[in-house]
Structures are given as structure tokens and as C-alpha cells.
Amino acid sequence: MRPEVVISRALGVEPGAITDDSSSATLQNWDSMGHITLILELESHYGVHFSIEESLVMKDCATIKQLLVTKGVRW
Amino acid sequence: MANLGTASVGYKPVAGSGQSLDLVMLRAFRGATDPAIKLRALAALDPERAIEWMLASRSDSVAGIRTSDGAAVLLEIVRRASAAGDDSVLLRSATAVSQQPTLASADLLVELVRAMDRNIVAPALGSVARSLVAGGAAQPELVALAAEAAVAAGHAAEAEQLITQLSREARTPTRIRQVQQLQQMLPEAQRSVRIALLSSYTIDPLRAWLEVECRNAGLNAQVYVAPFNSWEREMRDPGSALFAFTPDIVFVAAAVDDLIPDLRSSIGQPALTAAGDAALDRVLSSITAFRQQNHAPVVVHSFFSATDEAGDASGSRAAWLAELNAKLAAGAAQLERCYPLDLGEVLASAPAAADDARLRHLARMRLTHAVLPELARASVRRIVPALGLTRKCVVLDLDNTLWGGIVGEVGTDGLRLGESSPGSEYVEFQLYLKALTRKGFLLAIASKNNEADALDALRNHKMMVLRPEDFVASRINWLPKPDNLRSIAEELNLGLDAFVFVDDNPAERAQMRRALPQVLTVELPSDAALYRKALEELPGLQRLDVTEEDGKRTQLYQARRAREDARAGAESLDQFLASLSLVARVGKADRQSTRRIQQLFERTNQFNLTTRRYDLPTIEERAAADDWRVYQVSAKDRFSDHGLVGAAVVRANGPEWSIENLVLSCRLIGYGAETALLATIERDAIACGAHSLCGEFLTSPRNQPAREFYRNHGFTPESEARENTRWRLDLTRSRVAVPQWLEVVHDAS
Numbered sequence: 117m118r119p120e121v122v123i124s125r126a127l128g129v130e131p132g133a134i135t136d137d138s139s140s141a142t143l144q145n146w147d148s149m150g151h152i153t154l155i156l157e158l159e160s161h162y163g164v165h166f167s168i169e170e171s172l173v174m175k176d177c178a179t180i181k182q183l184l185v186t187k188g189v190r191w
Numbered sequence: 192m193a194n195l196g197t198a199s200v201g202y203k204p205v206a207g208s209g210q211s212l213d214l215v216m217l218r219a220f221r222g223a224t225d226p227a228i229k230l231r232a233l234a235a236l237d238p239e240r241a242i243e244w245m246l247a248s249r250s251d252s253v254a255g256i257r258t259s260d261g262a263a264v265l266l267e268i269v270r271r272a273s274a275a276g277d278d279s280v281l282l283r284s285a286t287a288v289s290q291q292p293t294l295a296s297a298d299l300l301v302e303l304v305r306a307m308d309r310n311i312v313a314p315a316l317g318s319v320a321r322s323l324v325a326g327g328a329a330q331p332e333l334v335a336l337a338a339e340a341a342v343a344a345g346h347a348a349e350a351e352q353l354i355t356q357l358s359r360e361a362r363t364p365t366r367i368r369q370v371q372q373l374q375q376m377l378p379e380a381q382r383s384v385r386i387a388l389l390s391s392y393t394i395d396p397l398r399a400w401l402e403v404e405c406r407n408a409g410l411n412a413q414v415y416v417a418p419f420n421s422w423e424r425e426m427r428d429p430g431s432a433l434f435a436f437t438p439d440i441v442f443v444a445a446a447v448d449d450l451i452p453d454l455r456s457s458i459g460q461p462a463l464t465a466a467g468d469a470a471l472d473r474v475l476s477s478i479t480a481f482r483q484q485n486h487a488p489v490v491v492h493s494f495f496s497a498t499d500e501a502g503d504a505s506g507s508r509a510a511w512l513a514e515l516n517a518k519l520a521a522g523a524a525q526l527e528r529c530y531p532l533d534l535g536e537v538l539a540s541a542p543a544a545a546d547d548a549r550l551r552h553l554a555r556m557r558l559t560h561a562v563l564p565e566l567a568r569a570s571v572r573r574i575v576p577a578l579g580l581t582r583k584c585v586v587l588d589l590d591n592t593l594w595g596g597i598v599g600e601v602g603t604d605g606l607r608l609g610e611s612s613p614g615s616e617y618v619e620f621q622l623y624l625k626a627l628t629r630k631g632f633l634l635a636i637a638s639k640n641n642e643a644d645a646l647d648a649l650r651n652h653k654m655m656v657l658r659p660e661d662f663v664a665s666r667i668n669w670l671p672k673p674d675n676l677r678s679i680a681e682e683l684n685l686g687l688d689a690f691v692f693v694d695d696n697p698a699e700r701a702q703m704r705r706a707l708p709q710v711l712t713v714e715l716p717s718d719a720a721l722y723r724k725a726l727e728e729l730p731g732l733q734r735l736d737v738t739e740e741d742g743k744r745t746q747l748y749q750a751r752r753a754r755e756d757a758r759a760g761a762e763s764l765d766q767f768l769a770s771l772s773l774v775a776r777v778g779k780a781d782r783q784s785t786r787r788i789q790q791l792f793e794r795t796n797q798f799n800l801t802t803r804r805y806d807l808p809t810i811e812e813r814a815a816a817d818d819w820r821v822y823q824v825s826a827k828d829r830f831s832d833h834g835l836v837g838a839a840v841v842r843a844n845g846p847e848w849s850i851e852n853l854v855l856s857c858r859l860i861g862y863g864a865e866t867a868l869l870a871t872i873e874r875d876a877i878a879c880g881a882h883s884l885c886g887e888f889l890t891s892p893r894n895q896p897a898r899e900f901y902r903n904h905g906f907t908p909e910s911e912a913r914e915n916t917r918w919r920l921d922l923t924r925s926r927v928a929v930p931q932w933l934e935v936v937h938d939a940s
Contacts, residue, residue, distance in 0.1 A: 125365045149395055152554050153364040160363055168549050 117161065118191050119181050126150070126157035139176035151175075162189045227260040231267075238268040238280045242287045245294065258293045266299045273306035281307050289315045297328040304332040313339050324353065331360055335373060342376045348704040350377060352714060355407045362560060367399045374403065380411035384574055387415045387438035387487075389422035391449035392557040400567035408571050408730045410578075419555070420449070423473065426481040438487045440577050442532075442570060445474050446557050447494040447515070454498045460507075467515045470494075475522045478529055486806040488528040488577040488735075490570070493519055495534045497546040497557065527807055528577075530735055532569060541565045568728065575730035579793045579804070582711060582731040583689035584663070585627065586676055589638040589645055591695040593621060593657065595719065599640055603648045608655065616720040621656035623723045628661060630734050631741025633683070633748055636665035637675040637692070663748035672699055673706035682755075683748065684857045686796060686893055691731060695719075738787055740834055750831035751858055757830075768862070769932040771828040775867035778938025780814040780821035780838070788823055788838045791854050796893040798837075798855040798865070800886065800900060805840065805852075818844035820875065824868045826859055837864050841872055848876040850886035853900075860896055863933040869904055870927045871937060873920070883921055890914045904928075 120134040127145040140146040146154070155171055158164065158180065164187045166174065174180045184191075220232035234241040245261045265284060272280035285303050288295045300320055304312055317340025324337040334357045341350035354377070358370045384405060388394050398414045405412035415436040417425045422445060425433040433441070448454055450470035458466065478489050493516045499508060516535070523529040538545050543561035550556040558566060575581065590597045594617045595607025607614040624634060634657065638645060645667045649659050659665075664682050666675035672694070680687050687709040694700055695715055703712045711731050715722060726732055734741070754771065761767030780788055789807045796802070805813075813819035824837040839853040850872065855865045876884050886901055890913075901918035902908070905925045909917040920927070929935055 128368055148554060152396070152550060152556070156560060157363060157365050168552060171549065171553055 119158070119184060120177065122157055122161050123154060123177060123180065126154040134177055136178040136181070137176065141175075158184070162187075164189060227257070227264075230260065230264050234264050234268050238272065238277075239283050241268065242283055246287055246291055262294050262296050262299065265294050266296060266302065269299055269302045269306070273302055278307075282311065285312060285315045288319055292319050292322065295319045295323065297323050297330055297333055300336070301330050301332045304336060312336065314343075317343060329356075329360075331357060331366070334360075335369065338373050339376065346705065347378055348708040348712075349701070351407070352704065352712075356714070358403050358407060359564075361403075361564065364396065364399065364560065367403055370403050371399060374406045377406070380406060380409050382409065382578070382580070383411045383413060384578060385413045385415070385436060385439045386570075386574065387417065387433055387436055387441045388444065389417045389425055389433065389441065390444040391420050391422060391446050392444070393419065393555045394444055394558070396556070396560065397558070397563050397566060397570075400563045401570060404564075404567040404571045405574065408575055410571075410574070410580075423477050426477040429484045434485060438485075440574055441481070441487050441489045442492070443474065443478065443489060444492040445470075446496075447512070448496050448498055448557070450474075454496060463508075463511055467511060468518075471515060471518055471522065474519070475526070478523075478526055482526060482529070486528065486808060488530065488573075489526070490530050490532050490573045490577075491519065491523055492532050493534045495538060495545070497548075497551065528735075530573060530577075532573060534566075537565050537569045538562055571730045572728070572733045573735070576733045576735045580731065581734055581794075582632075582691045583685055584633040584635055584679075584683065585624065585691045585693060585726075585732070586635045586637050586679060586710075587624070588694035588696065588699065589636060589640060589648075589667075591719070592693060592715075592722075593617060594648065594652075594655075598644045598648045602644075603652050606648060606652060608652060610654065614654070616722070618654060618656060620719065620722045620726075623726065625656050625661065627732065628745045629742050630737050631744045632732065633663045633745060634661055635679050635683075636662050636667060637672050637679065637694075638665075638667050639669055639672075640667050642667040660749065661745065663745060663752065671702065671706075673703055676703070676707060676710060682752075684797070684860060691726075691729065693722075693726070736786070736790070738790060740787055740790075743834070747831060747833060747858060753830050754828065765930075765932060768930070771830070771862070771932070772934075773826065773828045773862055773932060774934045774936060775864045776825045776827075776936045776938060777867050777871040778823060780810065780823050784823050784835060785810045785814060785821075787835050788821065791835070791838050791856065792840075792852065795854040795856060796891070797857045797895075798860055798897045798900075799852070799891070799894050800850070800854070800897050801852045801889040802891040802894060803840075803852040810840075813840055818842065820872070822868055822872060824855075824864045824871075826862065826864045828862070833859060837868050839868055839872060843876070843879065843881075846880070846882045848872070848879075848881045848884050850884070853886070855897075857896070863930055865900065866904065866927065866929055867933060867935040870929050870935060873922065873927050874937075877922055882923055883919055885909075885917065885919050888916050888918065 121131050123138070124131040124134045127143060127150050129143065129145055133143070140151065155166055159166065162184060164184065166183070170183055174183055217236065220229055220236065223229040223232065230241060230244065233244060241264065245265065265287065268280065269284045272284065281303065285307065288299065300316055300323065303316065313336060317336055320333045320336035321340050324333055334353050338350045338353035338357065341353060354370060354373050357373070358367070361367045361370055386401060388397060395416050398416060401414055402412045415433070415438065417433060422443060425431040447470055450473060451466045453466065474491060478491065481489065494512055496508070496512060520531045523531045541562035545558050545562040547556070547559045550559055587593055595613055596605060598606060608617050609615060610618065628634060646659065649655060649657070664679045666679060668675070676690060676692065677687070680690065687707055690710045692700070692703050692710050692712045693715060700712050700714070703710060711729070713725055713729065716725055757770065758767045761770060785807060789805055789810045792805045810821060814821040820841045820843045822839045822841065823835055825835050826833045836859045837853070837855040840851045842849040842851055853865070853868065873884055886906070888898060888901060904920070904927050906918035906920045909919055
């Protein structure tokens, strides 16, 4: 499943609403609790683990995709 | 269609595949004589045409395609179309499955659900999903689809059960949100509950699970989460948002790691003990302050800790924590309606550790999603009894429920029931049920057996824990179980929503759910060793307070049955009542009886004139006040002493006394205790110089048995409204008539 879909499900928004530019600044549901949900969903979906450092920088969709690539995730 | 198998076939090139592959397939198709191979080749060449061939071949034995081959090929087609994003083939496949359900497999449906738009899938595949799930398929996608279809077909009880099943598998926030969306399609829950969560750490994520588990228990939850770490302020300030929320129940989750930050380092004795006592005092004194202003029940989480003494293998910190929790439980028991919730038990039942160091630092979460479902369930096990929604009677099947095997086939001695396995699991289950009777629950039997066989087993099997006298009613016959349950409800004079139904047979459960949705039908696991756990976890079988009265309930109902039998033998009703030697003792509430009176007001639904509930402090306050009276009535007859069975709260000042509420245990309806109560109130009112006695009847869904109470005792209605009526008795003119067969004794006041 594409990261956009995982992100949209985690945040409870339409998949079409997620672009590379989507971030905690552009999406209302991407608040602090939404961010935790997002991290947990990405981890459980792709079987990866994010450190605190990574969790703090992954504030937009493009960064998340880059991080996933560095962890060897393909979609 | 049939000539497709032999003649040339027109086909469109498969998107994205090379011409050479098509040619190979074409040769395979033309050359093959085995229809299954032919079908596979055609599926690769032209999937839509292959689907048509499969559908047509159902009525064409010449094609000779086995159902299993068809289903396998269709799965291949769908997987390929899903990868290629071919919506047209997906749609054609979904339609084919809805036309020919034998082509469906659980894997196929899951694939379609994942690849297609829900709005298209749900109507086409819902009923197929329902039958697959009924046959044991448990993939979350299918269960969700089946639940949706059950709602659409008007089977709300089946949908509720499926959604509950789905919620048990949900472990992530996204999954629980899906469950919430499904629950929103269900009919609105009958009861609402306002839940406040107060915590020293981030507890917001519990909200979704709590809402879901409440709905599973038939409650519509409104949850207030207090601002981060504001729990002490919120409880102590009557102007806080907590008070404005008017909660029905409050949860206090203060983490000892937050209260004693030094726990992260080496703290050592005796500082540790002193710090623990100070933390305990903060929690208990906050609850005490809240209690002075608000009577909502408070559930306090026991202490748990994510930290351990550095390099300490002696276990002293665990011992300290256990001691602290013992003190917390003792302290809570001293407070009115304050109940501890053992977090240790909750954490132990969760599949993974509660603490995630990263989430603790990032979001100040101390309980992660690994334990939130268990915590929500444990919370609902406090909420349901706190609202007075505990069930009253467990109706049990016999064969493979109370014992292993079918008694009609193997006989009493052939049953699996004993100290070792197989059989010890049933003994354990029976011991649990026996313990329920000591907590005031009733047991009854609804079983399809020859009565003589079943009774022989119950009477004579050496290892039987439950004997015939442990059951207050039994229906051992071949009638439909919903009929039997209804007749048990009538016999015991209990509402259907007082019952829990336990049966190992899924068909019996489905029938009961459909016929009597008010009855709580337990989704019993297929493994008998898990029966006990399934019941232990039911919110409807929890009690927060057990009174002395509760332990005697089965005997009281047994006596009631003896009395009913005597009634059947008597010539007239009056003769029968006279034969009972009924004595009603009426007096004012005293210190020993206020808790039982409070419980009566809370638990009585049928003979309850206004359904006004009271908390204990209010009962105590009114019992002591000059302008109020709280009355109690006890009853006994030649069969048994029923104990305290009725109560009334009366405003007693001036020329007009007013009955605010009057309740009577449903066991005693029709035996005159209510008349004795009213006659005593009247006598006191006259003695105090009152001229009239008033009371209201407020209709509830359950209190029809009390509707004519005032009319039957000579009161006149002041308004003719059907639902709610105010009644008056002019004390200068009429008197409440006490029947001849009833002896009324007045306690000295």
C-alpha cells in the first residue's frame, strides 16, 4: 500500500487529500495525537521502527517517504 | 456458450503482456482437453470471458469445470486485475461472485475488498461475506463487510456481535476508527453514559476504545478527557470543567512515576515509603474533596511503574508497589462509591508491555495501544454495574455447556465432568457459576433433553457442582429456547434484559439473538476451557457491592416457587394469600438498612413509581432530616423471610405529605407489602396533622406493574395525562385499606 494511503487512513482523511506537501501545518487532523497514530500505523504497516529523532523530523509526507526509502521500504 | 470450449475464441490482448505469452496461452487453450487447464489459459488471455465461461458452465456439464478449480482461477484473475488496477475485471469478478456464491472464497473476498471501492463491494458481496463469516471465516475485512450487510438486512443483533468480534482484533488506532464507523450504522444505543477521564499522563487515546467497548455493551458513551495533568485541580474545584460535565462515572489515573519523579533514580528506604504515602494521600484526598461535592462513582487506577531501581534485583520496589496498592484499596473502601481498578491485572492480560519509552518521551503516554483495549474492557466492567445495569439471571444449556457430552446418548456416567481433563474444565465453569449465586445472581436451565436424563445427571453425578436446588427455574424440553426463556422471565417476574443466555450451540445463540435481542447472548468460545473466562469478562455479570441480601437470593426465589405452587393448589386467591401467613414489618430507615435501601432504589425497575434513583448520602441525609421520611418494609411468610423488600422516600412537612418515590422488589409484587408501606405513611401523616397525601407516577419503559398503584389504593388523579400522573388522597375522607390476610407490624419510631 502506498504511504499516502497509510497516512490518509491514520489521519482519517480522504486518500486524495494527501500529497508530498501534506504536513502537520496543512492538515488539521495531523495534531500531536494524530502524529503518534501516524507513527504507529506506519510502523505496523511496513514493519519498521522510527527513533525519537526520526519521529520529530517526519512532519510532512515527502520526508516520511524518504525515511521509508532509507529503511528499505518499497511500494 | 458451450462452443467456447472447443471452437476458436476471439480475444483481446492482455494489457501489458507480450504477444508471445498470448500466443502460448492461445496454443494452450486450443490444445488442452482438460477443461481446468483450458480455463486457466483463457483466464490469462481474456479474464472477463473466462468468468462468463465459468458462470455458464454451471449449467453445462460438458464443460466439466469443478467448483474448486473455478474458485481458484477466479482468485488468480482477481489478484492479477488488482495488481494491474483493472477495475472492469474486478467489477465483473465481484458480480460473478454475487451471482454464483460457490465461486467465493475468503481470500477472494479479502482481495476484492482491498482493491475496490467500498460502496461498490458492500452491496454486491455483503451476503456472501455473511455466509462465509457464519462458516468460520474471520478476516477483519470480511467480518466488517458481513456486519455492514447484517445492518442493511435489518439484523442489528447479528451486526453487533460481528462488530464486537471485530473490535476484539483491533489493535491500532486506524482499526478502532473503522470499528467506530461500523458502530455508527447501528441503531442508537438505548442508554447513554457520561465518562470523565482524569490523568497525570496522556490518556486521550483511550477514548476511542472506551467508546467502542461501551457500545459493545449497549451504551452510548460521552467521554470527557480532562486537560493534561489537571486531575487534582479538576477534582478539587467545583467550578472545573469536570463538574460542569456532570459525569456518571469518573476514572482517576494518577501514575506513581508522575507523582514521585525520584523513582527514576535510586531512592532507597525509608524515603521510598514516605514518598509512597504522600502520593497515596494526594490521590485519596483529591477523591475525598470531589466526593464532598459530587456523588458520581469514582474508579481509581492502582499504581504501576515503568521504572525499576537501578541494579536492584531484590524486588523491593515491586513489594513496595504491592503494599502501596493494598493501602490504596483499603483507602478506596473507606470512601463512598470509590472502587479500585487493578492495573496490574490489566497489564498482565495485555499481549505486549504497556510502556513504550519513545511514546513516553514524545507524547507523555504511559499506556500504549498494546494495553488500551484491555483497559477499556476493564473500565466497562466498572461502568455497567455502576449504572445499575448488571444482569440478574444466567440461563444455561446443559450438554457441552455445563458438562461434556450428550447425556441422552452417553448417560450420567459417560459425561465428561471430573477432577482431571477432559472434564475438569466443566467443573471449573460450574464452580464459577456457583460463586455467582453467592453474589446474588440467579441460575436457570433452558435445555433440549429428556427431562429425566438431565435431572438424573444433575442429581446423581458425583462431580456435579451445581445441583437442581441451585437453579431457580428450569425448562428441559424440546421447545424453541426463546419461548422457554420468555416463560422463565414470566415465572421469575424479571424483564428480558435481566437475562444472560449461555449455550455452546451457535445456532441456538443466533436464534436467541434474533428473537430476543434484549437477552445478552454470550458468544461462547468453542473451547470449554475458555467458558469461564468468557463469562468473567462480561460487564453484565459484575457487581461493585455485594450485600448480605445478595447471598440469599437463590433461596428466596426457591421459596417463591414453593409459594407459587401453593397458589396453584389453593381454591381462591384470597384463600391462598391467607394461607401464607404474611407479615409486613414497616419502619423508618436505620443505619444498617440504608445501603440495602439505596440498592433497592437503584436496581428496581418494575415496581418503581418514579424511577428516581438515590445515592447513599442522599438516603442518609433524608433519613436524618426533619422534613423527610425514609421508610422500609420487610416481609415474611410461612415459606421464607424475604428481608427488606420495599422502601419509600417521603417529603413530610405541612398539611400535604408527598411520596417522592416508592419501590418494591419484583419478587413480592402482589403480596401486600406495598399496601403496608402506604398505610404506615398514611398513619404517620395523620398523626402529624397532614390533610392529604400525594404521589406521582412517572412512566418508564419498565414500570407498568406499578401504574395502577395509587388508583388501587383510593387515590384520585389530579391530571389525566397518560404518561405521568399526580395522585392525591384526601386524608380527612378516605383510608388505605389493608387486606385481612396481611398482618402489618409497625417498628417503634
